[in-house]
Amino acid sequence: MQRRARPVTVTTPEAVKAVREKIRRTPERSMRKMAKEYEMSQGSMRTIVKDKLKMIPYRMQKGAFLNQKNKTFRMKKARKLLAGTKDGLHLTTLFTDEKIFTVEANKNGQNHPIIATNHQSACYR
DSSP, rough: OOOOOOOOOOOOOHHHHHHHHHHHHTTTHHHHHHHHHHOHHHHHIIIIIIIIIIIIOOOOOOOOOOOOHHHHHHHHHHHHHHTTTTTGGGGGGGOOOOOOOOOOOOOOTTTTTEEEEEEHHHHHH
């Protein structure tokens, strides 16, 4: 049976392999910049990433990731606060809404997508 559609010229297996390797090295790279780098349209790059490689650009989400040490520390602190309510010590405790600031650079999730096959692999980057 003869093919009726246009022949594939841009989304060739070589281009798919090159894009896969680029994403493996730098998954934060945007599809728009990769399309410009490989001199193809954004639609073709989207086809390679989403259809051929089965990857999705995930956005970073903020959240508190607690390890076991942090969990036990929070539990000890909560029990101490709870024990203080029995003898009336909680009436002299002052809670504030102060925040501890760090020097880490904040990333905007809108501007820094991570291209990955699933959510778990995007989280560990």
